[in-house]
Amino acid sequence: MSRRSRSRAAARLRAHAPVFAALGDDTRLALVAKLADGRPRSISQLTAGSRLTRQAITKHLRVLESVGMVRCSRTGRESRFEFNPQPIEGMKQYLDLVSEQWDQALSRLKSFVEGSKL
Amino acid sequence: MDNRIEKRIELKAPVSRVWRALTDYREFGEWFCVKLEGPFVPGQVSRGQVTHPSCEHVKWEAVVQKMEPERLFSFTWHPAAIDPKIDYSKETPTLVEFRLEKTASGTLLVVTESGFDKIPSERCLDAFRRNEGGWAAQMKNIENYVTQKP
Numbered sequence: 001m002s003r004r005s006r007s008r009a010a011a012r013l014r015a016h017a018p019v020f021a022a023l024g025d026d027t028r029l030a031l032v033a034k035l036a037d038g039r040p041r042s043i044s045q046l047t048a049g050s051r052l053t054r055q056a057i058t059k060h061l062r063v064l065e066s067v068g069m070v071r072c073s074r075t076g077r078e079s080r081f082e083f084n085p086q087p088i089e090g091m092k093q094y095l096d097l098v099s100e101q102w103d104q105a106l107s108r109l110k111s112f113v114e115g116s117k118l
Numbered sequence: 119m120d121n122r123i124e125k126r127i128e129l130k131a132p133v134s135r136v137w138r139a140l141t142d143y144r145e146f147g148e149w150f151c152v153k154l155e156g157p158f159v160p161g162q163v164s165r166g167q168v169t170h171p172s173c174e175h176v177k178w179e180a181v182v183q184k185m186e187p188e189r190l191f192s193f194t195w196h197p198a199a200i201d202p203k204i205d206y207s208k209e210t211p212t213l214v215e216f217r218l219e220k221t222a223s224g225t226l227l228v229v230t231e232s233g234f235d236k237i238p239s240e241r242c243l244d245a246f247r248r249n250e251g252g253w254a255a256q257m258k259n260i261e262n263y264v265t266q267k268p
Contacts, residue, residue, distance in 0.1 A: 098198050102231070105150055106127050108150070108151070109139060112145070113131040114129065
C-alpha cells in the first residue's frame with residue numbers, strides 16, 4: 001500500500017465514529033469475518049444463511065460502512081460490499097501498544113516481588 | 119474483535135507480598151514507574167507523575183474502584199495517555215483489574231483491562247502511526263484473526 005493511500009485511509013478513519021463499537025456486535029463481527037476474504041458480496045449473498053432480514057443486514061452493513069470497515073459499490077441496482085481492513089489495523093495496533101506496556105510493567109513487578117533488582 | 123487485554127503471570131511470592139506491591143502506593147510506584155501523591159482509597163482519584171525515563175512529562179491519574187484484600191484490586195484510567203497535548207479526561211476510561219490467586223509456588227496474577235469499545239478512533243490512529251513499520255505483516259495477522267473468528 002502506498003503512503004498516499006495509507007494517509008487517505010488514516011484521514012477517513014479520523015473522521016469516523018469508534019471502530020470498537022462497530023465491532024461490538026455479533027452480527028457485524030460475522031459480516032466482517034465473511035467479507036475478510038476480500039471478495040465483494042451483494043446484500044442477498046450476505047443475508048443468505050442468516051436468520052436476519054435483508055433490511056436488518058443492510059442496517060448493520062451501513063454501520064460498518066460508517067466507520068470505514070466496509071466499502072459499498074453499486075452496479076446497476078445492486079449494492080456490493082467489500083472489506084476494508086485499515087480501521088481494524090489501527091485498532092489492533094492500539095491494543096498491541098497497551099498490551100506491550102502491560103508486559104513491561106508486569107515484568108518489573110515480577111522482579112520487584114521476587115526480590116531481584118529492578 | 120476481542121476488545122480486552124488479559125495477562126496472566128506466575129509470581130514466586132506469597133499472595134500477601136503481591137497484594138502489598140499492588141496496593142501500597144509507594145510499592146506500586148516502584149514497579150509501575152510512577153510517583154504517587156498518596157495512598158489508594160476506593161472511590162478516590164489517585165494522582166502522580168510518571169517516572170519512566172521516556173515518559174517523565176506524563177501525569178498519572180486513575181480512580182480506584184475496588185480493594186478486596188489479597189483478592190482484587192481495580193481502577194479506571196486512560197490507557198496509553200502519553201500525549202500531553204491531548205485532554206483524555208473527556209474520554210471513557212478503561213477498567214483495570216488485578217486478581218490474585220494462591221498457587222503451589224506463590225501467586226497467580228491475572229490482569230485484565232476492558233472497555234476499549236469506547237476508545238475514540240483517533241487513539242487507534244495514533245497507535246497506527248507509531249507503528250507503520252509492521253504494517254504489512256500486521257495485515258496478514260488481521261486477516262487470519264477475522265477469518266478464524268467467524
